[in-house]
Amino acid sequence: MAIDVDSLVERAAAGDARAVARLLSLVEDASPQAAEVAAALMPHTGRAQVVGITGSPGVGKSTITSAIVAAFRARGQRVGVLAIDPSSPFSGGALLGDRIRMQEHATDPDVFIRSMASRGHLGGLAWATPQALRVLDAAGCDVVLVETVGVGQSEIEVVAVADSVIVLLAPGMGDGIQAAKAGILEIGDLFVVNKADRDGAESTAREIRHMVGLGQRVDGGWQPPVLLTVASRSEGVDGVVEALDRHREWAVGSGAWLTRRHQRAADEIEAIALTRVRQRFERASGDNGLDGLADAVASGTLDPFAAADRLLGESRP
Amino acid sequence: MAIDVDSLVERAAAGDARAVARLLSLVEDASPQAAEVAAALMPHTGRAQVVGITGSPGVGKSTITSAIVAAFRARGQRVGVLAIDPSSPFSGGALLGDRIRMQEHATDPDVFIRSMASRGHLGGLAWATPQALRVLDAAGCDVVLVETVGVGQSEIEVVAVADSVIVLLAPGMGDGIQAAKAGILEIGDLFVVNKADRDGAESTAREIRHMVGLGQRVDGGWQPPVLLTVASRSEGVDGVVEALDRHREWAVGSGAWLTRRHQRAADEIEAIALTRVRQRFERASGDNGLDGLADAVASGTLDPFAAADRLLGESRP
Numbered sequence: 033m034a035i036d037v038d039s040l041v042e043r044a045a046a047g048d049a050r051a052v053a054r055l056l057s058l059v060e061d062a063s064p065q066a067a068e069v070a071a072a073l074m075p076h077t078g079r080a081q082v083v084g085i086t087g088s089p090g091v092g093k094s095t096i097t098s099a100i101v102a103a104f105r106a107r108g109q110r111v112g113v114l115a116i117d118p119s120s121p122f123s124g125g126a127l128l129g130d131r132i133r134m135q136e137h138a139t140d141p142d143v144f145i146r147s148m149a150s151r152g153h154l155g156g157l158a159w160a161t162p163q164a165l166r167v168l169d170a171a172g173c174d175v176v177l178v179e180t181v182g183v184g185q186s187e188i189e190v191v192a193v194a195d196s197v198i199v200l201l202a203p204g205m206g207d208g209i210q211a212a213k214a215g216i217l218e219i220g221d222l223f224v225v226n227k228a229d230r231d232g233a234e235s236t237a238r239e240i241r242h243m244v245g246l247g248q249r250v251d252g253g254w255q256p257p258v259l260l261t262v263a264s265r266s267e268g269v270d271g272v273v274e275a276l277d278r279h280r281e282w283a284v285g286s287g288a289w290l291t292r293r294h295q296r297a298a299d300e301i302e303a304i305a306l307t308r309v310r311q312r313f314e315r316a317s318g319d320n321g322l323d324g325l326a327d328a329v330a331s332g333t334l335d336p337f338a339a340a341d342r343l344l345g346e347s348r349p
Numbered sequence: 350m351a352i353d354v355d356s357l358v359e360r361a362a363a364g365d366a367r368a369v370a371r372l373l374s375l376v377e378d379a380s381p382q383a384a385e386v387a388a389a390l391m392p393h394t395g396r397a398q399v400v401g402i403t404g405s406p407g408v409g410k411s412t413i414t415s416a417i418v419a420a421f422r423a424r425g426q427r428v429g430v431l432a433i434d435p436s437s438p439f440s441g442g443a444l445l446g447d448r449i450r451m452q453e454h455a456t457d458p459d460v461f462i463r464s465m466a467s468r469g470h471l472g473g474l475a476w477a478t479p480q481a482l483r484v485l486d487a488a489g490c491d492v493v494l495v496e497t498v499g500v501g502q503s504e505i506e507v508v509a510v511a512d513s514v515i516v517l518l519a520p521g522m523g524d525g526i527q528a529a530k531a532g533i534l535e536i537g538d539l540f541v542v543n544k545a546d547r548d549g550a551e552s553t554a555r556e557i558r559h560m561v562g563l564g565q566r567v568d569g570g571w572q573p574p575v576l577l578t579v580a581s582r583s584e585g586v587d588g589v590v591e592a593l594d595r596h597r598e599w600a601v602g603s604g605a606w607l608t609r610r611h612q613r614a615a616d617e618i619e620a621i622a623l624t625r626v627r628q629r630f631e632r633a634s635g636d637n638g639l640d641g642l643a644d645a646v647a648s649g650t651l652d653p654f655a656a657a658d659r660l661l662g663e664s665r666p
Contacts, residue, residue: 297644302627337384
């Protein structure tokens with residue numbers, strides 16, 4: 033049965049949670065309707081502030097995400113949450129605990145929460161995330177929080193093009209160094225030292241201020257604040273939301289907002305185009321298909337560049 | 350001046366460190382000679398055992414890598430190390446400390462150590478890593494250790510196709526859960542609980558044995574061992590090296606070795622082909638170039654799928 037995309041989009045735009053969930057499933061799985069969905073969503077999009085939240089495991093990302101949702105809800109705003117979760121055959125039961133922190137919002141009709149596997153998508157996160165963002169934007173969310181579980185390169189790339197990026201840290205983890213290692217220092221528009229009731233919070237904040245001060249930022253003019261929170265008690269979370277407001281205001285005024293959205297669109301277009309190309313690769317078969325070529329390279333009879341040229345020749349549109 | 354690739358390859362195959370370094374630079378940067386280098390290296394490759402080492406930050410990956418190098422050197426084998434490092438404008442000074450642990454091997458002519466940025470390569474890790482592996486293989490390394498700093502998706506994908514994969518953990522970090530979150534449990538051929546002189550090492554090992562026992566492994570027949578080490582004192586490291594020998598023997602006999610190498614070749618070919626496509630995208634300009642299309646999508650006048658189709662049309666070979 034053909035899905036009536038236009039009707040789904042109309043219902044989603046009116047805030048119908050089931051229609052939102054259905055559209056999210058359609059776009060995440062790179063279904064044949066994905067393009068149709070994206071086109072139908074376009075007129076309803078462009079309004080939501082996209083906020084990326086990243087940081088090492090254990091710093092409290094789920095907890096602060098839930099607290100930030102509560103703060104936006106207290107202002108009467110509609111909020112979407114896209115939690116980029118790992119998908120592992122082992123993860124089922126063990127990880128549910130994290131999402132339980134979001135349960136307080138589960139029955140709120142103005143909060144949409146979606147967990148998205150960080151792999152298994154043909155086009156990867158770079159494909160799936162902007163599609164899902166567009167659905168939540170069209171559903172009337174004022175803010176969409178994109179929370180990553182890990183700080184891997186693909187997660188960072190997706191978060192880096194959010195309108196505002198929160199880098200979350202915790203005291204006593206050598207966290208400044210770890211953040212530098214993960215390459216997340218330079219993508220932060222604001223830095224939050226969570227679990228600030230623990231020893232070392234102030235020194236972690238100082239360390240981050242120092243490292244941020246050293247960096248050459250692309251967005252000249254915005255000095256990323258370093259804030260302290262105890263997210264489990266909602267302490268300091270209003271300050272985070274205010275800093276997000278200030279960053280949005282600055283970004284819109286300075287042009288950084290448009291620059292970031294341009295980059296986000298470019299990344300998305302490229303991800304879709306590369307996915308199309310990979311689909312062609314998958315359809316190529318025989319000696320010049322990926323399987324046959326891999327045999328030749330693995331056995332040493334063909335070099336990988338020559339193999340790539342043959343694959344491209346075989347999989348022309 | 351044209352580089353004499355054949356002469357460089359001959360010198361590298363004889364173990365000349367400067368020639369090895371030069372070739373690594375050529376292939377990492379996707380230089381115009383990269384294809385020529387790969388073709389010239391082919392006859393010298395296929396022999397090295399590629400060992401991936403991954404795990405969360407702080408578990409001691411650099412330390413155990415250095416200790417494993419020492420153990421292979423004690424057997425008279427030549428060793429390569431490819432440390433996949435983040436590249437961040439902030440990382441320069443702060444991260445040098447880690448690499449200092451490798452200093453004991455810095456003057457050993459039978460140890461080749463290379464740090465490789467985890468981004469900044471046009472084709473990404475999936476492109477750069479196999480190229481660099483091929484250079485170290487051709488340089489006569491019996492073993493090449495690929496150590497990742499992070500546990501991001503792209504790092505995991507690269508490590509997962511090593512001949513043998515070590516997943517490193519440490520007690521008291523809720524590490525079983527974190528490993529499951531990062532999706533690295535199912536890629537481990539052996540698990541090593543490092544810092545085993547700390548409290549909780551045995552219980553971490555038990556937790557991992559339990560989780561590994563639950564998993565459906567693709568490589569039926571190999572039960573991944575869970576070992577304990579104190580890498581800083583080299584305790585237990587000989588056991589790791591013996592387990593690597595056993596895994597190699599099993600993998601060659603069972604066919605898993607060939608399967609892994611086939612997958613590695615397929616990943617590499619695809620990465621090279623996709624890089625070629627991205628180079629075409631970069632050359633496309635005007636309204637149907639990536640920049641012009643991103644403007645249209647960001648301003649809401651074009652949907653991203655239509656934009657991707659135009660980009661593909663514009664950048665045909």
